[in-house]
Amino acid sequence: MRGALAPLAVAAVLFAILPMGLSMAGSGYLFRLADVTLIFCILSLSMQLITGVAGLLTLGHAAFYGIGAYTAAILSTRVGLDAGLTIPVAGLVSALFGVLIALPTMRLVSIYFAVATLGLGEMIYVTLLNWVSFTRGPLGIGDIPPLRPFGFDLSSPLGTYFLIAALAVLSLLIVHRIAHSYYGNALRALREDDQCADAMGLPVVRLKIEVFAIATFLAGIAGALWAHTTGYVNPADFRFAESILILAMVVVGGLGSIPGAIVGAALLILLPEALRAIGEVRILAVGLIMFLCILFLPKGLFGEVAALDLVRRQFGAAWRGGSAARPLGWR
Amino acid sequence: MSLLEIDHVTRRFGGLVAVDDVSAVVEEGELVGLIGPNGAGKTTLFNVICGFTPPSSGEVRFAGERITGLKPWRICRRGIGRTFQNLRIFPNMTVFDNVSVGAIGRLGIEPFESLLRTRAARVRAAEVSARTWQALERTELAPYAHLLAADLPYGRRKYLEIARALATSPRLLVLDEPAAGLNDTETAELARFIRTLHAEGLTILLVEHDMSLVMSICQRVMVLASGRKIADAPPAVVQQDPIVLEAYLGTEEPA
Ligand SMILES: Nc1ncnc2c1ncn2[C@@H]1O[C@H](COP(=O)(O)OP(=O)(O)OP(=O)(O)O)[C@@H](O)[C@H]1O
Ligand SMILES: [Mg+2]
Numbered sequence: 001m002r003g004a005l006a007p008l009a010v011a012a013v014l015f016a017i018l019p020m021g022l023s024m025a026g027s028g029y030l031f032r033l034a035d036v037t038l039i040f041c042i043l044s045l046s047m048q049l050i051t052g053v054a055g056l057l058t059l060g061h062a063a064f065y066g067i068g069a070y071t072a073a074i075l076s077t078r079v080g081l082d083a084g085l086t087i088p089v090a091g092l093v094s095a096l097f098g099v100l101i102a103l104p105t106m107r108l109v110s111i112y113f114a115v116a117t118l119g120l121g122e123m124i125y126v127t128l129l130n131w132v133s134f135t136r137g138p139l140g141i142g143d144i145p146p147l148r149p150f151g152f153d154l155s156s157p158l159g160t161y162f163l164i165a166a167l168a169v170l171s172l173l174i175v176h177r178i179a180h181s182y183y184g185n186a187l188r189a190l191r192e193d194d195q196c197a198d199a200m201g202l203p204v205v206r207l208k209i210e211v212f213a214i215a216t217f218l219a220g221i222a223g224a225l226w227a228h229t230t231g232y233v234n235p236a237d238f239r240f241a242e243s244i245l246i247l248a249m250v251v252v253g254g255l256g257s258i259p260g261a262i263v264g265a266a267l268l269i270l271l272p273e274a275l276r277a278i279g280e281v282r283i284l285a286v287g288l289i290m291f292l293c294i295l296f297l298p299k300g301l302f303g304e305v306a307a308l309d310l311v312r313r314q315f316g317a318a319w320r321g322g323s324a325a326r327p328l329g330w331r
Numbered sequence: 332m333s334l335l336e337i338d339h340v341t342r343r344f345g346g347l348v349a350v351d352d353v354s355a356v357v358e359e360g361e362l363v364g365l366i367g368p369n370g371a372g373k374t375t376l377f378n379v380i381c382g383f384t385p386p387s388s389g390e391v392r393f394a395g396e397r398i399t400g401l402k403p404w405r406i407c408r409r410g411i412g413r414t415f416q417n418l419r420i421f422p423n424m425t426v427f428d429n430v431s432v433g434a435i436g437r438l439g440i441e442p443f444e445s446l447l448r449t450r451a452a453r454v455r456a457a458e459v460s461a462r463t464w465q466a467l468e469r470t471e472l473a474p475y476a477h478l479l480a481a482d483l484p485y486g487r488r489k490y491l492e493i494a495r496a497l498a499t500s501p502r503l504l505v506l507d508e509p510a511a512g513l514n515d516t517e518t519a520e521l522a523r524f525i526r527t528l529h530a531e532g533l534t535i536l537l538v539e540h541d542m543s544l545v546m547s548i549c550q551r552v553m554v555l556a557s558g559r560k561i562a563d564a565p566p567a568v569v570q571q572d573p574i575v576l577e578a579y580l581g582t583e584e585p586a
Contacts (some may be wrong), residue, residue: 156489174446181452182435182459183445189432192421199381199415201407201436201499210442256423304423305479317460328427328476329460331453 006314010172014165019158030158033273034097035229038168039222040265044249045175046197046218048261052304053179054211055191056106057114060121060248062217064094066128067240068223073141073233074134084149087167087224094220095213097124102212106205121243128235140234147211164225171218172258179258180311181330185209188256252293254300257307264301332395334359334534335380335411335503340389342375343350349375351558352389355538357503362529364545364566365538367555368579373538374416376555377507383414394502407436412501416508416538422481426472427463429480429491433498434462465522466498470524490524497528504528505536510544522548541562542579546570554578 022030047061068090075081075089105116128135135141146155147163154163178184190196190204200203227233245268253264271289275282293301316327333356342350350372357363367373378384380391382403390399398406407413412433415437421429427585444452467473470490476481480491489509496504506525510518518541526548529535545552546566554562554569556578562569569575 058366062451177446181445182456183440185428185431186435186440186466188424189421193419196419198403199413200433203404
């Protein structure tokens with residue numbers, strides 16, 4: 001029974017309660033909002049692995065989101081590739097770029113790595129903007145077909161929602177298994193002191209490249225979902241500001257915390273929408289709320305310590321020996 | 332063949348010769364001290380052994396194989412566990428997780444194994460847990476296992492570093508000034524602990540600034556001064572050595 005309760009609850013909310021509620025409301029806008037929130041959950045979860053868990057501050061995450069979106073857009077409009085294939089291929093192309101970028105930059109120390117990812121992210125943006133023959137530049141690519149993977153028509157709001165929710169859950173599972181395992185302990189050790197982790201037998205550079213590959217793969221998937229559900233991609237969607245938004249989700253939610261990444265994404269997508277009534281002042285209000293969060297809860301709304309404690313109670317290794325009556329390790 | 336062989340190792344920093352043509356051996360099962368005044372080059376020699384800095388010339392062999400040029404993590408997996416002079420624990424991880432890193436480092440870790448929860452992954456995780464508990468129990472840290480390392484009392488943090496190194500299942504344990512910052516009672520406790528580890532069969536190289544600890548527990552003592560090895564003998568002999576006494580003159584009285 002242990003370990004089954006939380007996943008059941010998540011599944012019940014995502015696949016029964018929420019879609020039922022949304023269908024009853026019958027509002028395309030609410031479905032779209034749920035889709036966007038889930039897409040940003042994938043983005044914040046993936047950045048959480050790089051920045052919160054492994055401690056590598058990346059400022060170019062939106063570029064991988066963009067690579068995924070453009071891969072899906074180009075493959076489906078020019079090659080006519082099925083959405084069932086454009087989504088995984090977008091993830092792989094993005095991960096390929098991730099590894100290519102990680103190889104030379106992973107040896108850089110903290111702030112230099114951050115600036116390198118910032119520069120490379122902007123380079124990718126400028127390429128999307130200026131390689132007009134391939135990306136149509138600032139015009140963007142339109143008429144991207146909706147989700148009909150392998151002949152299943154999921155283009156209805158409900159179908160689209162189910163596919164995105166399923167892929168968000170899959171992403172959560174991947175991030176969960178990476179972060180909440182001894183592999184995650186190794187990543188956290190890199191964050192705390194990578195030289196010392198090296199002396200303890202951890203292949204530091206290899207681990208950093210691996211985590212970057214996994215996270216950029218997920219960002220690419222999020223991009224493909226964005227492309228297929230929006231029907232239109234434009235370089236402006238993948239600018240530096242978008243990277244910062246994802247970073248803000250991770251920090252507000254709690255660096256290193258997997259539930260925190262979800263809380264942060266949900267808050268920063270839903271809050272501005274909820275505040276629509278107050279007009280453009282809402283941007284100020286969101287900024288103020290973020291500021292207060294960081295000021296009073298610097299460890300995040302759902303900090304890493306609390307998150308690991310919760311997750312360990314659900315999925316931790318059976319406790320043995322010692323005198324601390326709680327699970328401490330991983331299975 | 333000795334377990335550790337340091338063969339004419341020199342390490343220069345610009346014009347400064349931090350380690351000057353040092354040769355030494357550590358035999359399997361020994362408890363050897365390495366002492367010397369501040370700036371003698373102890374930590375530098377130590378870093379050369381562990382792969383943190385390359386030697387300018389010379390080489391280090393471990394169990395008969397050359398380890399010079401290997402990355403620190405590879406040297407660790409060959410069986411050299413280390414602690415740091417300035418405590419380098421992982422403050423935002425629990426005591427258990429800190430120690431687990433040593434076991435993970437030694438046993439290796441694969442992302443797809445963890446991702447797919449293969450049988451191999453579960454076997455490996457069980458082995459990591461077992462080794463971690465073992466190291467925690469050996470250092471009497473088990474009651475603190477759930478605490479964040481940052482919340483551990485200072486004296487216990489030394490043991491945390493040692494536990495983490497023990498979790499790498501080392502054949503040679505190298506301790507860099509473990510007694511620094513400890514009072515007399517704590518130092519005596521640490522001395523007893525190091526002696527126990529040695530009695531259990533571990534080979535230990537103990538780097539110390541303070542002579543008394545080394546003199547009381549080591550079988551053999553090497554002395555570095557200005558990068559050179561000036562003595563290598565049992566404690567009783569080293570204590571009477573006029574060259575050693577001179578090197579320490581003005582800095583500290585030998586115990
Ligand atoms: N990375 C470095 N760059 C330049 N000089 C260094 C470096 N590391 C050490 N040194 C110098 O090398 C010499 C030996 O230093 P080392 O730290 O090895 O001494 P030590 O015997 O460990 O001293 P202590 O007892 O203070 O720990 C010192 O003069 C030090 O300033
Ligand atoms: Mg030193």
